[in-house]
Amino acid sequence: MTSRSSLVLEGRKSHEWAKTRMRIIDRIIKDLSTPKALPLEGIRLGICLHITKETSVLVMALKAMGAEIALCSANPLSIQNDIACFLKDQKIRIFATRGESYKQYHDNMLKVIRFKPEIVTDDGAELHLMLHRYWSNNIVAGTEETTSGVTRLKELELGRKLKYPIIAINNARTKFLFDNRYGTGQSTVDGLMRTTSVFLPGKHAIVCGYGWVGKGVASRLRGMGAIVTVTEIDPIRALEAHMEGYEVSHLASACLYGDIFITCTGSYRIIRKEHIDRMKDGVFLCNAGHFDYEIDIDYIRSQDRKPKEIRPNIQQYIVKGKCVYLLASGRVINLVGAEGHPPEVMALSFANQMLSIVYLAKKMGSLETKVYDVPEHIDRRISEYALNSFGIGVDQSNGKSF
Numbered sequence: 001m002t003s004r005s006s007l008v009l010e011g012r013k014s015h016e017w018a019k020t021r022m023r024i025i026d027r028i029i030k031d032l033s034t035p036k037a038l039p040l041e042g043i044r045l046g047i048c049l050h051i052t053k054e055t056s057v058l059v060m061a062l063k064a065m066g067a068e069i070a071l072c073s074a075n076p077l078s079i080q081n082d083i084a085c086f087l088k089d090q091k092i093r094i095f096a097t098r099g100e101s102y103k104q105y106h107d108n109m110l111k112v113i114r115f116k117p118e119i120v121t122d123d124g125a126e127l128h129l130m131l132h133r134y135w136s137n138n139i140v141a142g143t144e145e146t147t148s149g150v151t152r153l154k155e156l157e158l159g160r161k162l163k164y165p166i167i168a169i170n171n172a173r174t175k176f177l178f179d180n181r182y183g184t185g186q187s188t189v190d191g192l193m194r195t196t197s198v199f200l201p202g203k204h205a206i207v208c209g210y211g212w213v214g215k216g217v218a219s220r221l222r223g224m225g226a227i228v229t230v231t232e233i234d235p236i237r238a239l240e241a242h243m244e245g246y247e248v249s250h251l252a253s254a255c256l257y258g259d260i261f262i263t264c265t266g267s268y269r270i271i272r273k274e275h276i277d278r279m280k281d282g283v284f285l286c287n288a289g290h291f292d293y294e295i296d297i298d299y300i301r302s303q304d305r306k307p308k309e310i311r312p313n314i315q316q317y318i319v320k321g322k323c324v325y326l327l328a329s330g331r332v333i334n335l336v337g338a339e340g341h342p343p344e345v346m347a348l349s350f351a352n353q354m355l356s357i358v359y360l361a362k363k364m365g366s367l368e369t370k371v372y373d374v375p376e377h378i379d380r381r382i383s384e385y386a387l388n389s390f391g392i393g394v395d396q397s398n399g400k401s402f
C-alpha cells in the first residue's frame with residue numbers, strides 16, 4: 001500500500017520533471033506578471049481536465065498568476081493519484097480519485113460548480129453542459145480543450161442555448177496540429193504497448209477516422225512496423241489517407257483481417273455487432289476518441305457477463321466463441337493505459353489555455369455569448385515561444401513579392 005506522503009513525493013517528482021519540459025509555461029507567467037500585478041489576481045477558475053503531471057504544471061502556473069482554483073477530472077480513469085495528492089498538498093481544491101464511480105465523477109463536478117467559478121476550463125464539455133443545467137450567473141466565460149467538446153458547444157450555440165462565451169482551444173493551430181496529431185499519435189501507441197506489450201511489426205492495425213488524431217495514430221503505428229488500414233466516412237480525408245500510402249477500406253472488410261482496432265472519430269458506435277461478430281480470434285479493441293462510446297461495449301458485455309481481467313486495462317470477452325480483448329474499458333487508451341501526451345506537446349495546448357484565460361479575464365463581461373476561436377495573435381505568439389524554447393529560429397520575410 002502506497003502511503004499518502006509517498007504519493008505526494010512521487011507526484012512532486014513527476015510535476016517537476018514535466019515542468020522542465022514545459023518551459024514556455026514559466027515564460028508566460030514571467031511575461032504577464034509584474035511585481036505589482038498578477039494577471040489572474042482573485043479570479044475563480046473551475047477546471048475539469050485529465051489529472052496528469054502536465055495538468056499539474058498548468059494548475060500551478062494559473063495559481064502563480066493569482067487564480068483561485070477548484071479542479072476535477074475529465075475522466076474517472078485518467079486520474080494519476082500521485083498528481084492528485086501532490087496538488088492537494090499544494091492547497092489546490094481537487095476533487096478526483098482514480099477509478100471513481102460515475103456518480104462520484106459527477107458529484108466532483110458539482111463540487112467545482114459549488115465553488116462558484118467565474119471562468120471554467122473543460123475537456124469534453126461535461127462540466128460546461130452541467131453548468132448549463134445547474135445555471136448560476138457567476139459564470140462569465142469558459143474554454144474548451146478538445147474536438148468533441150467543441151462540437152457539443154457549437155450545437156448549443158446553434159440552438160441558441162449557449163449561456164456564456166467560450167474559447168475553443170482545440171481550434172488553435174498550435175493545439176490541434178500538434179496535440180491531436182503528434183501527441184495522441186505517440187501516446188496512443190504508448191498506451192497500446194504498455195497495456196498489451198504487443199509486437200507491432202506485421203500486425204494489421206485498423207484506424208477508424210483520419211482526422212487529426214487518426215493521422216497521428218496511423219503514422220506512429222506505421223512507423224513501428226504495423227500495416228495500417230484507414231476507414232473513413234469523409235471522402236476527402238479518405239483520399240488523403242490513400243495518398244499518404246495507407247490502405248483505405250470499409251470497416252466491414254477490414255474487420256475480417258484486423259489484429260488491432262483503434263477508433264479516433266469522436267462519433268458514436270463506430271465498431272458494432274456486425275463488425276465484432278466477424279473479427280478474428282484474439283483482436284485488440286481500443287479507443288483514442290474522447291468518449292467511451294465509439295466501440296459498442298454494451299454488445300460485447302451482453303455476450304459475456306463474466307469477462308476475464310487479464311491484467312490492468314485488458315478485459316477478455318468471449319464473443320461467438322472467439323476472444324476479444326477490450327482495452328481500457330473503451331476509454332482513451334493514451335490516458336488510461338499510459339500517461340497521456342508528452343509534456344512538450346501539452347506545453348503548447350496549455351499555453352493556449354493560459355493566454356486564453358487571461359484574455360477572457362481582461363475582457364470580462366464584454367464578449368458576446370458564442371464559441372470563439374483562439375485569437376490569432378495568441379496562436380502565433382505560442383508558436384514563437386515554442387520555437388524559441390526548442391532553439392529554432394525562422395527567417396523574416398523581405399517584404400517583396402514578385
Ligand SMILES: NC(=O)c1ccc[n+]([C@@H]2O[C@H](COP(=O)([O-])OP(=O)(O)OC[C@H]3O[C@@H](n4cnc5c(N)ncnc54)[C@H](O)[C@@H]3O)[C@@H](O)[C@H]2O)c1
Nearest residue numbers: 146147148209211212213231232233234265266267289290
Ligand atoms: N485521446 C486524446 O488524448 C485526444 C486528443 C485530442 C482529441 N481527442 C478526441 O479524438 C476524437 C477525434 O478528434 P480529431 O481532432 O481527430 O477530430 P476530427 O474531426 O479532425 O476527425 C474525426 C474524423 O473521424 C471521421 N469519422 C466520423 N465518423 C466516422 C466513421 N463512422 N467511420 C470512420 N471515420 C469517421 C470524420 O470524418 C473525421 O475525419 C475526438 O473525440 C477528440 O475529442 C482525443
